[in-house]
Amino acid sequence: MSDTLSARGIGVRLGGRRVLRGVDLSVEPGEIVAVIGANGAGKSTLLKTMSGLITPGEGVVTLGGRSLAELDARSLGREIAYLPQDRTVHWPLTVRRLVALGRLPFRARVAGPSLEDRDAVEEAMAAMDVAAFADRAVTELSGGERARVLLARALAQRPRFLVADEPTTGLDPAHGLTLFAQFVRMAAHGRAVIVALHDLSLAARYCHRALLLKDGSTLALGTARAVLTPQHLAQAYGVRATVAEIEGRPVVLPIEPLP
Amino acid sequence: MSEAAVPAWLRDAVAARMSVIAVLAGVAVVAFVASLLVGPTGIGLPQDGEAARMILWEIRLPRAILGALIGGALGLSGAVLQGYLRNPLAEPGLLGISGGAALGAVIAIHTGAAGAFALALPAGGLLGAAIAALAVMLLAGERSGPLTLILAGVAISSLAGALTTLALNLSPNPFASVEMLFWLLGSLTDRSLVHVWLAAPLILAGAALLLTTGRALDALTLGEEAAQNLGLDLVSLRNRIVAGTALAVGAATAVAGTIGFVGLVVPHLLRPFVGHEPRRLLPASALGGAALILVADVALRLFAPFSEVRLGVVTALVGAPFFLWLIIKTRRELGP
Numbered sequence: 001m002s003d004t005l006s007a008r009g010i011g012v013r014l015g016g017r018r019v020l021r022g023v024d025l026s027v028e029p030g031e032i033v034a035v036i037g038a039n040g041a042g043k044s045t046l047l048k049t050m051s052g053l054i055t056p057g058e059g060v061v062t063l064g065g066r067s068l069a070e071l072d073a074r075s076l077g078r079e080i081a082y083l084p085q086d087r088t089v090h091w092p093l094t095v096r097r098l099v100a101l102g103r104l105p106f107r108a109r110v111a112g113p114s115l116e117d118r119d120a121v122e123e124a125m126a127a128m129d130v131a132a133f134a135d136r137a138v139t140e141l142s143g144g145e146r147a148r149v150l151l152a153r154a155l156a157q158r159p160r161f162l163v164a165d166e167p168t169t170g171l172d173p174a175h176g177l178t179l180f181a182q183f184v185r186m187a188a189h190g191r192a193v194i195v196a197l198h199d200l201s202l203a204a205r206y207c208h209r210a211l212l213l214k215d216g217s218t219l220a221l222g223t224a225r226a227v228l229t230p231q232h233l234a235q236a237y238g239v240r241a242t243v244a245e246i247e248g249r250p251v252v253l254p255i256e257p258l259p
Numbered sequence: 260m261s262e263a264a265v266p267a268w269l270r271d272a273v274a275a276r277m278s279v280i281a282v283l284a285g286v287a288v289v290a291f292v293a294s295l296l297v298g299p300t301g302i303g304l305p306q307d308g309e310a311a312r313m314i315l316w317e318i319r320l321p322r323a324i325l326g327a328l329i330g331g332a333l334g335l336s337g338a339v340l341q342g343y344l345r346n347p348l349a350e351p352g353l354l355g356i357s358g359g360a361a362l363g364a365v366i367a368i369h370t371g372a373a374g375a376f377a378l379a380l381p382a383g384g385l386l387g388a389a390i391a392a393l394a395v396m397l398l399a400g401e402r403s404g405p406l407t408l409i410l411a412g413v414a415i416s417s418l419a420g421a422l423t424t425l426a427l428n429l430s431p432n433p434f435a436s437v438e439m440l441f442w443l444l445g446s447l448t449d450r451s452l453v454h455v456w457l458a459a460p461l462i463l464a465g466a467a468l469l470l471t472t473g474r475a476l477d478a479l480t481l482g483e484e485a486a487q488n489l490g491l492d493l494v495s496l497r498n499r500i501v502a503g504t505a506l507a508v509g510a511a512t513a514v515a516g517t518i519g520f521v522g523l524v525v526p527h528l529l530r531p532f533v534g535h536e537p538r539r540l541l542p543a544s545a546l547g548g549a550a551l552i553l554v555a556d557v558a559l560r561l562f563a564p565f566s567e568v569r570l571g572v573v574t575a576l577v578g579a580p581f582f583l584w585l586i587i588k589t590r591r592e593l594g595p
Contacts, residue, residue, distance in 0.1 A: 053484055074490035082488040090345035090480050091535040104478055105490040137535075153481070
């Protein structure tokens with residue numbers, strides 16, 4: 001059994017509107033894959049579909065050859081962690097308790113947290129640099145701090161596949177880089193990350209591959225370098241952009257909207 | 260497991276939570292005993308053995324048991340619904356189930372069935388609760404989320420309220436109107452062990468269902484999508500909440516009438532002590548609700564014996580000022 005998370009021929013309609021059409025994406029362990037595209041291109045819908053939250057009308061998502069629809073929700077939560085774009089937290093839980101929610105798919109019905117649960121929580125808080133305010137209420141934190149706490153929840157699931165919807169939005173530059181360093185570490189340990197992004201320089205620098213969506217269809221899929229070209233960016237976003245290299249790292253700079 | 264394996268914060272949290280539960284349980288037990296000892300004639304029991312036995316077993320015991328069960332049902336259901344809707348203003352009445360139970364009981368009085376045979380009143384209430392729960396589920400649809408469910412509940416609740424006032428309006432005679440009105444105000448007076456046997460199994464079954472929702476409600480703190488990713492089955496959760504509330508609150512309303520504010524106020528009161536995780540709030544709210552109803556009922560007998568003031572009126576009188584205080588507190592926290 002291969003350990004691939006694979007979407008084939010995905011078509012999704014939401015409220016009568018066609019949001020995705022014939023999208024393919026296979027993600028192998030050890031990969032970081034960027035999903036990019038303009039607002040409304042279908043990135044979030046693809047991420048939800050690949051996490052098993054949306055059942056596609058056409059096509060199938062498989063994990064290790066088995067359709068996600070066959071897997072029960074708890075075992076899915078042990079394999080795939082999904083981080084939504086929406087960062088609302090409804091009750092003022094402490095940071096530690098919120099991160100511990102990531103262990104719910106592993107907990108027996110009535111048992112308390114196991115040592116592994118506690119390890120995973122502490123490790124996730126350390127990785128996202130939130131341990132310093134572990135006992136504060138999440139609702140008192142700044143937007144960027146809260147984003148890191150929510151990401152720590154997903155890391156606490158110790159997933160084989162992390163599916164993150166715009167996790168860097170609102171993060172300061174240092175924590176944005178820390179976040180991707182964490183993704184690189186996860187990939188080195190044979191885990192995979194699928195990440196929707198608007199920061200194309202981060203995509204170019206850290207992601208092995210990129211999927212560029214336009215109006216629900218694949219515009220380009222390949223290595224980040226091959227996908228992030230001025231031509232593609234003009235087609236997908238309607239901007240004139242330049243791709244450069246500074247200190248040996250790729251930088252994507254949007255210059256102006258195309259007429 | 261070695262001492263070092265359990266971090267201090269966890270030990271403290273468990274200890275703090277346990278002490279809140281212990282205090283609530285202690286208050287509930289004391290109020291339960293007080294409920295057995297306090298009557299309209301004062302504290303204690305009459306000297307006459309036979310009369311004492313009758314008062315204790317046939318009047319005060321059913322009243323105390325029902326008070327504990329009904330308060331527990333209301334407190335628990337309120338905590339569950341606030342967690343499910345992620346809204347601190349939610350309360351058991353929102354699902355339309357208590358409205359349905361009230362309508363069923365009022366119809367039993369209106370038709371004279373309650374006069375013909377005493378249990379027709381709670382039976383009508385149970386039937387009303389069941390119909391309201393089914394109607395809410397049908398109206399909300401198979402895969403509804405919290406928002407649709409609550410809209411359906413509010414619709415059914417208003418409809419049941421309108422039909423209840425219609426029944427009052429068309430009341431066959433003044434005695435029936437008074438009977439309906441007093442019943443709607445909510446009371447534990449003159450309930451027998453038969454009422455206990457009727458309501459207790461349903462309330463306990465409903466409470467058991469509601470108590471299974473804790474972790475799902477915790478997960479919902481992160482929103483529906485993240486919660487589903489953590490293994491939550493939203494449809495099963497909704498079904499357990501509607502069925503559990505229909506059983507627990509439906510049976511409570513069927514035997515005692517509508518007792519407001521308990522399900523709204525108790526979770527609020529306890530949140531600062533047990534923390535904001537919905538799961539932690541459930542057992543505490545059940546105990547707190549039981550304690551509140553028992554205390555209110557004992558206070559009623561102590562301070563206003565022989566008066567016609569009803570329990571539901573007392574809980575509303577305590578609840579409304581509390582609500583005002585809550586608004587002022589919130590304003591102070593949010594204000595400049």
